[in-house]
Amino acid sequence: MTVLSSRRRFLGAAAALGAGCAAAPLWAAAPIQPGAKAALIVVDVQNCFVEGGTLPVKGGAEVVPVINALAPKFQNIVVTQDWHTPGHASFASAHSGQKAFSSIRLNYGDQVLWPDHCVQGTDDAALHKDLQLPTAQLIIRKGFNKGVDSYSAFQEADRKTVTGLAGYLKARGIDTVFVAGLATDFCVAWTALDARKAGFKAYVIEDATRAIDLNGSLAAAWKQMAAQGVRRIQSGDIAAAAG
Numbered sequence: 270m271t272v273l274s275s276r277r278r279f280l281g282a283a284a285a286l287g288a289g290c291a292a293a294p295l296w297a298a299a300p301i302q303p304g305a306k307a308a309l310i311v312v313d314v315q316n317c318f319v320e321g322g323t324l325p326v327k328g329g330a331e332v333v334p335v336i337n338a339l340a341p342k343f344q345n346i347v348v349t350q351d352w353h354t355p356g357h358a359s360f361a362s363a364h365s366g367q368k369a370f371s372s373i374r375l376n377y378g379d380q381v382l383w384p385d386h387c388v389q390g391t392d393d394a395a396l397h398k399d400l401q402l403p404t405a406q407l408i409i410r411k412g413f414n415k416g417v418d419s420y421s422a423f424q425e426a427d428r429k430t431v432t433g434l435a436g437y438l439k440a441r442g443i444d445t446v447f448v449a450g451l452a453t454d455f456c457v458a459w460t461a462l463d464a465r466k467a468g469f470k471a472y473v474i475e476d477a478t479r480a481i482d483l484n485g486s487l488a489a490a491w492k493q494m495a496a497q498g499v500r501r502i503q504s505g506d507i508a509a510a511a512g
């Protein structure tokens with residue numbers, strides 16, 4: 270459409286409606302209304318990933334009120350927890366001479382090495398205390414195989430072992446996922462990308478995430494997500510709960 274014809278259409282619509290009667294500006298995109306076939310996936314909003322935790326993400330706790338406000342707009346909510354064994358293969362401490370935030374090659378591919386974090390059953394691995402998701406239906410724990418990491422809520426880093434989440438969502442007739450939580454460039458991005466691979470429509474709600482941003486990982490993640498059809502939105506793009 271040319272600029273001229275779109276402007277004519279806009280002016281025509283404004284004139285037809287008359288001044289002052291439209292609640293939203295005519296040029297705003299229609300809000301997204303998550304229905305029965307949509308699920309909110311709240312990724313790893315755990316003590317380990319906020320200030321005072323073992324792998325704090327800058328501003329991590331700021332996603333909590335945003336996610337709490339989104340929750341009533343969804344009929345389906347899935348929560349994930351990073352849930353590692355002690356001595357997990359993703360921990361730098363499990364590899365002699367290796368430092369956190371470096372990378373090594375494991376049998377399934379490249380692995381970033383992290384500080385020990387989110388160990389099963391510890392307070393560090395618990396969900397953030399202010400997270401209010403009373404209607405959440407499923408908690409997926411991931412990264413519990415000692416030798417394999419799992420950023421994604423769908424599939425472990427060996428790219429073979431599944432968590433069962435795709436089957437669960439499909440069995441319940443869900444075809445669209447909205448991903449929020451921590452961290453944008455690791456567990457959120459891998460979850461959204463695997464959702465696409467499994468055939469779901471996928472949105473990432475940017476202001477409901479915070480990133481680690483290691484060596485340009487955040488920009489790389491957004492680029493990869495765009496290429497795979499993951500849509501980047503803001504929490505304000507989602508409509509209030511119906512009814």
Ligand code: VGL
Binds near residue numbers: 313452457
């Ligand atoms: C995550 C690094 C290591 C995440 C989990 O939740 O994004 N990042 N484990």
Ligand code: ZN
Binds near residue numbers: 351386412
């Ligand atoms: Zn982890």
